[in-house]
Amino acid sequence: MAVIDLRSDTVTHPTDEMRRAMAEAEVGDDVFGEDPSINALQERAAELLGQEAGLLTASGTMSNLIAALTWCSRGDEMIMGQEAHMFWNESAGSSALAGAQIRLVPNDDNGRIAAGDVAAAIRDASNIHVPASTLVCLENTHNRCSGGVMTPQDTREVVDVAHAAGAAVHLDGARIFNAAVALEVPVAELTKDVDDVSFCLSKALSCPVGSVLCGSEEFITRARKWRKMVGGGMRQAGVLAAAGLVALDSMVERLADDHANARRLAAGLADVDGLTVDPDSIHTNIVIFEVDREAVGDAREVIAALREDGVLVSHSREQSLRMVTHRHISSADVDEAVARVNGTVRRLA
Numbered sequence: 001m002a003v004i005d006l007r008s009d010t011v012t013h014p015t016d017e018m019r020r021a022m023a024e025a026e027v028g029d030d031v032f033g034e035d036p037s038i039n040a041l042q043e044r045a046a047e048l049l050g051q052e053a054g055l056l057t058a059s060g061t062m063s064n065l066i067a068a069l070t071w072c073s074r075g076d077e078m079i080m081g082q083e084a085h086m087f088w089n090e091s092a093g094s095s096a097l098a099g100a101q102i103r104l105v106p107n108d109d110n111g112r113i114a115a116g117d118v119a120a121a122i123r124d125a126s127n128i129h130v131p132a133s134t135l136v137c138l139e140n141t142h143n144r145c146s147g148g149v150m151t152p153q154d155t156r157e158v159v160d161v162a163h164a165a166g167a168a169v170h171l172d173g174a175r176i177f178n179a180a181v182a183l184e185v186p187v188a189e190l191t192k193d194v195d196d197v198s199f200c201l202s203k204a205l206s207c208p209v210g211s212v213l214c215g216s217e218e219f220i221t222r223a224r225k226w227r228k229m230v231g232g233g234m235r236q237a238g239v240l241a242a243a244g245l246v247a248l249d250s251m252v253e254r255l256a257d258d259h260a261n262a263r264r265l266a267a268g269l270a271d272v273d274g275l276t277v278d279p280d281s282i283h284t285n286i287v288i289f290e291v292d293r294e295a296v297g298d299a300r301e302v303i304a305a306l307r308e309d310g311v312l313v314s315h316s317r318e319q320s321l322r323m324v325t326h327r328h329i330s331s332a333d334v335d336e337a338v339a340r341v342n343g344t345v346r347r348l349a
């Protein structure tokens, strides 16, 4: 039985076109700024996102950490949503390495944080007891909030409040192209107003490795040094950048297919006794659903049972599981996955 892997869009493999481009990539030593493929990707990414410059990093986690290191001094405070990936899934890097305290504000069901909540969280650093609020972090789309999207207006409202208080805004845009496709807006509409933004090449865009951090020339100059410090300086990594250039050319529009499959998946799961999900809440490629403990069982036991039946899912919160659609998941795979989930749930009930 073929396994249906819905754990994440991080499981995607490079396309044949990417592999050809990787093999033929023009390369150089990127520590000296001499890799033509990396330079082309960084310039292309910055232009697409309405920023001045870009920096290839090894991962979204590295990009987010470099943003914290660049904007924050030790003892500063970073404001972010209580469900932020930077708070839940990055090994406390911003605190451990950047020495910044994290201040949480509520996320709504879509993963948005409210400008009013950010304004209320800004600290009065003139008081000797109080840390300075130097960075506000956004996430679009939102991982733990079912792939929810922030609109350009949502983004500008938070940026205006942060800037009024002298804080910078970092956008964790791991899946920013999913947001742009779902909203049917140019990606720059979602990224041009923030102070820096990272997006992942290695998720739904299907590259084997990497993210690109974009911002002002001055920010990127400082970020490049922090990247070097954390060991992220790379040599002939143009073989990776070449895949990124292919991704930006060929893998963005198709994200709408992943979104349609996610809605199809949610509609199927909604009909399974013991599972709860609202198909109308699915806007991109992430489906988070609730498992009734009494009717079905503990979420982690359900993950194990689904694995036995050939469906791989990931854990989200308490009794919630997550499925993520991507280029290796067809609509037929979605229907087969729902049928298998039905069988598993009946077996456990």
Ligand SMILES: Cc1ncc(COP(=O)(O)O)c(CN[C@H](C(=O)O)[C@H](C)O)c1O
Residues within 6 Å of the ligand: 007, 008, 009, 010, 058, 059, 060, 061, 062, 085, 086, 089, 139, 141, 142, 143, 172, 174, 175, 200, 202, 211
């Ligand atoms: C919003 C966001 N920002 C940053 C990252 C980190 O990217 P990587 O370090 O995995 O490249 C992720 C990865 N998310 C991964 C996944 O979704 O499977 C896991 C949970 O880390 C992310 O979802």
